[in-house]
Amino acid sequence: MDITFDHVSYVYQPNSPFEHRALNDLSFSVKSGSFVAVIGHTGSGKSTLIQHLNGLLQPTEGKVQIGDYVLEAEGKNKRLRDLRESVGVVFQYPEHQLFEETVAKDIAFGPQNFGVENKEIEKRTREAVKATGLPEDLLNRSPFDLSGGQMRRVAISGVLAMNPKVLVLDEPTAGLDPSGQKEIMSMFSRLHREKGLTTILVTHSMEDALAYADHIIIMNHGELYSEGTPLEIFQQQKALEDVQLDIPEVIAFISEVRKRLNIDLEYKGQTIAELAKELAHKVRGGGDHE
Amino acid sequence: MGERQVEFRNVSFRYQEDMPWVLKDVSFTIGPDEWVAIIGHNGSGKSTIAKLMNGLLFPQEGEILVDGIRVNQETVWDVRKQVGMVFQNPDNQFVGTTVRDDVAFGMENHGMPRELMVKRIEESLSAVGMQEYKIHEPHRLSGGQKQRVAIASILAVSPEFIILDEATAMLDPKGRKEIMQTIHGVQKERDLSLITITHDLHEVTQASRVIVMNQGEVWMQGTPREVFSRKEHVIEIGLDTPFISKLADHLKAEGVSLAREPLNHQELLEELWTLRSTM
């Protein structure tokens, strides 16, 4: 589904001493089927932004359009249920939302609320646990007996079982160990491709933004600071430094190589092996010795 | 009083009789002014080590000596004065209603006189750069700030050892940087040993020694350079290695000879620079 933010502002607790403008005149659009990373500091408005994607918040000013659903400042926004069925949100530490007696029941909770038939739910549940890499014999266990990593997978399965068209991920790997992080991210990447999802990933990891996204949105103080492809974004090192954001390690290293060794090296998505080959060649003098 | 060190002697631990061992015959020593990083998978026994050091758990076999004193029910309160601990979740270790109350909590427990507390609160909060936040309430602080307060509250008791048990895992990159800077500063200025339990490879490369845990056993230990130069052992148990270390490997495969295992960008760049100028 296409997503459009049209001059959206959001104010928390308006007309009170605690008034806080979390989004300010934000406009951007996301094409259906793209994988977008939203980056920015804590407090830059990222989490307020994603709460507009399934109508948890409604804009104070402006208009949000997701597929053919429209969220407007003054509108009644009636079809929230349909919107929430189409947009699955995996919140930070999603295992905190588990509550049912068994894993199967918890996964079924979302689809049940949206009136999906039992047979269909069973089918989706099996698909979801397969996608998240949970063994099927866990289905009858209590989610609270599982390890932290497994609980996270159960929670994610619960969102996947809603069969969303848009998947919103709010730091889905926070608190996991590095191998767990990698597994979860490559799973989302695979689902994105296989199911033709539109994926919005909020992340602090520039490495993930570079590895998985095809479009990056940088937020700063509730405003759109910059957007573009990962290559475009991460080439603007200075602009990123200005908002105290890092650049992916590989790009940082390449720019240091250019400065320190005076070698003309560009990042164009090489793997480490390819980069090593190129670098070895240039260090040996193949290329532009001045 | 023995010398200043923590020693694990053939320590084995399990939570219950019928459960598998979490730690199996673990031995190591951590000396004064060391910074030891403990790495390993979730479930490798890293956090159990931290809890044993502080007397939150007691081993079934072997013994743990802090400054030569065996950790047991009788000595545990003295041990806790020497071994401070920062946990993972910033919210769940903040006891006080304000920053200064939280820093005071440990000192109150140890029965320190009030004047000393007031002095130490000032000192330890400025050591972590939080002196401006004395009367702030915890919900007005960021995760990184809360963890800095946690460090300050431990410094205030002036222990010999500080354990950071995945203290940066729940923080954003900015919070992580804050904590790492704080640790560096503290280590330089105070006479203490650091034990960091972590997944963060950047943290690991900065330590003076690394202990790699796997399935409850010490898999390998040495300086970060030693550990990452034998990286096939690290990869074997499914742990990641730093980007720069991977790149160095590929460079070697391309026939570039490096004098030593680089730990950071600077070191690799230096080597490449030398190579290039001698070509």
Place this chain on the structure above:
Amino acid sequence: MSSSLIIGQYIPTDSVVHRLDPRSKIAIIFFYVVIVFFANSVMSYGVLALFAVGSAILSKVPLSYIMKGLKPVWFLIIFTFFLHIFVTRDGAVAFSIFGWDVYWEGLIQGGAISLRFFLLILVTSLLTLTTTPIEITDAIEELLGPLKKVKFPVHELALMMSISLRFIPTLMQETEKISKAQASRGVDLRTGSFKDRMKAVVPLLVPLFVSAFKRAEELAMAMEARGYQGGEGRTKLRELSIGKSDVMLYIVFVLLIIALFLTRS
């Protein structure tokens, strides 16, 4: 962020009333509550009201704010007044309205009770308006101190109160987070029958309890790691001290009692 429940609604206007020792405030309010029942003449009520209103003015808390805080009890005060008017059937008839006789005694009784009620609420809300919850906790710990001798867990009680205070904002944030997560999974707390809505509370409460227990466990461990082993041998950073203004308060209060008994009929 959108939730703004303020426990005890402390207003930091930093007045002489704020700086009083919380123990003094609690003790004086206790005695005030007692002596209010001794008033029995217009003058004696006047003396009591003077003290209460005077304190309110000294506290620098905007009067409009205090009145707003009293809103929920206005109804009770007025209700009490009319109840007396209707129920009391003694003495001379003051006037008749719609064929109902209103007696002097009823008017006086109703007025007195309502005024008492008002004064009590005003004075106690002044306590929470000018004293932080943690100060109240400290004061309670001190005032209950003697009970330690009979093995009453005074320290534990105070610690429990202060930890609760510390975690209220945290748990509120958590509640909001979980309810948003469940709303995203199709839970609707706003519409539907009462039964449906009660059912929708379960997915909110269970995770909240689970997380609160986990927090409690971790907090207990962190406290133990920092050397907590109960109240014995513990020193305290927070110290309460009786100052000049406290002494002034006592003097004023003694004068109030004298004035009250002189003006009683």
